[in-house]
Amino acid sequence: MRLLIAKCEVVYQGRLGAHLPPAIRLVLLKADGSIAVHSDTKAYKPLNWMSPPCEIIETEEKITVTKAKGERLDITLHEVLSDYRIDMGEDPGLAKDGVEAELQALLRDRLNMMEDGLTLIRREYPTDIGPVDFLCRDTAGETVVIEVKRIGEISGVEQLVRYRDRLSLDPLLAPLRALYVATKIKPQAKVLAESQDIRCVEIPLEKLRETEGTRLSLF
Amino acid sequence: MRLLIAKCEVVYQGRLGAHLPPAIRLVLLKADGSIAVHSDTKAYKPLNWMSPPCEIIETEEKITVTKAKGERLDITLHEVLSDYRIDMGEDPGLAKDGVEAELQALLRDRLNMMEDGLTLIRREYPTDIGPVDFLCRDTAGETVVIEVKRIGEISGVEQLVRYRDRLSLDPLLAPLRALYVATKIKPQAKVLAESQDIRCVEIPLEKLRETEGTRLSLF
DNA sequence: AGGTGTATGTCGCAT
DNA sequence: ATGCGACGTACACCT
Incomplete structure (x- = not known):
């Protein structure tokens, strides 16, 4: 340097x-x-x-x-x-945690923390306007479109609405509903979500970390 | 420092x-x-x-x-x-030549590059959710709501939809349609726009710069 | 190489 | 303070 x-x-x-x-x-x-x-x-x-x-x-x-x-x-x-x-040598690099990737990884093994009885159809389910974080099925057999965010803001709700609208065109997936999951969801985002019939779930990061995953608990 | x-x-x-x-x-x-x-x-x-x-x-x-x-x-x-x-003293600061502003200025004098026969009603037409970049009338007398972006992404389409919805409440402006203009429009944004009956127009910056403006060519 | 989504985004500006 | 849009966004990840 x-x-x-x-x-x-x-x-x-x-x-x-x-x-x-x-x-x-x-x-x-x-x-x-x-x-x-x-x-x-x-x-x-x-x-x-x-x-x-x-x-x-x-x-x-x-x-x-x-x-x-x-x-x-x-x-x-x-x-x-x-x-x-000055010669600084190699930098050992940066370790991060608490980003959306970690959230998703934790949630994947703890689907029931988002909603009881969910089963995973696919993670990163592709649509032509972008990938859906989780596509699941609930106990009633309904398809659930899930968007995960670190901080739940309005733009995330809009993203989720787009996905739901897009996927609702596919008769194989109907009936369909949406779920918004974040460690924290801002009040205005909640209002918008609820006005669009989207259920909000807040899961603090600590809570995620302290629990065992569903997958793990099966064994 | x-x-x-x-x-x-x-x-x-x-x-x-x-x-x-x-x-x-x-x-x-x-x-x-x-x-x-x-x-x-x-x-x-x-x-x-x-x-x-x-x-x-x-x-x-x-x-x-x-x-x-x-x-x-x-x-x-x-x-x-x-x-x-070290004491660096005051920094005189940074002077920038914007790109977004230039794009709009160029288009204002080249409305026909967005669509043939457009006439300008108003630039920065105010609504209670923000100003519309261009409000125009087409050859058929229809009102055209135009959003200009440097790079056309999905969020710009959403913005445009909001404007169109808002202005469609005004009977004086009906009938109404929307136009999405950018130097480059991303595929996903195109899909979304078309599903919302919004026409997309891509105009490369070089093309804008090399042409004379409509206004100028009148004289 | 090009497209898309995330970011401790940051930075303004308006409400 | 919060929302919203722009940024030379940068950056990782994917096709």
Whole structure:
């Protein structure tokens, strides 16, 4: 990694055009071939950047970065205040939990936490407007379309309505109803869901984790 | 701005959980009160971060960051390799040339590229759920509700459906139909649009730029 | 390579 | 505060 602190001017031309007047900034050149220009504001976001693969050409007073599709970043260095390099070695990487993928994996083995007696027809059931998280059958033999979200917001309800409408065109799946599952569902999303005859189920992550899965409990 | 390079271990608990095993990383503390942990990969994204407002408490071997809503970032410093501070002064900020705005401006003078014989009733026609990009009349005297997007995705279709539903309540505007215009429209959005009787028109940006506007050609 | 959905998305702006 | 749309969204995952 290379940390270059300099008074510089930046021009980006690509998906849009952008210009940065001269000021002192941090230019961050990573080992992955990326480059980013940071000011002392904007939290974690750089003012300008280019992600790999890109070509970085450097002279005494200019860094020119180009990408395949005609994108271009020009950094004019007016004064270099510091130029520091360090070898960081390999990064062991990041472990995450609590994302939608984990939720789905947990729920797959705990279908009964969403509703008693559900059996799985298919996970990621494909439709031509996108995949349904879970397609299940209930004890009465009705098909249940399920959308899972980490945080249940309005847009998720709309997504679910689309899936239900789309699948209701298929006579093999009728009759059909929908279920909205999230660790937390926002009040307005609940209102919208209920107005669309969609049942909401909130399952806190801790509760999911502390229980054994249905599948496991069979053995 | 402060650039801290250290062998460190990071734990984030908040909207999700994340853990970083010990390794050499860059800890970036900005004047805006933000903090970000960067590795030598991942292009412009930090591995972990916290944006302001947040409270940063530092001891010899630990940085603890907390936010109002129970978010928490713990950085354990095993070995500090470098600790550099610099005053960057005010940043003059970023000037951008928008693309969405340009697209609309170009189309306004080229209504016939969306559909032959359109006349403009109003741009940014106001409704109580937001402004319609273009409201036009066609050769048959029908009102046409138009939504313009740079990239045509499903959510744009939904937006357009809401506008059409809303405006169809106004007897002065009936009969009414909708048109979805974008430089590129995604397949799933097309499917949804057509199922809602919405016509899709794709107009590449280059094509827009190379043509003269209708308005101009009148003179 | 292109399409789709997720994100600790973030960032504005309007309500 | 919440909702909604835009972003050079970036990014992983799939065909």
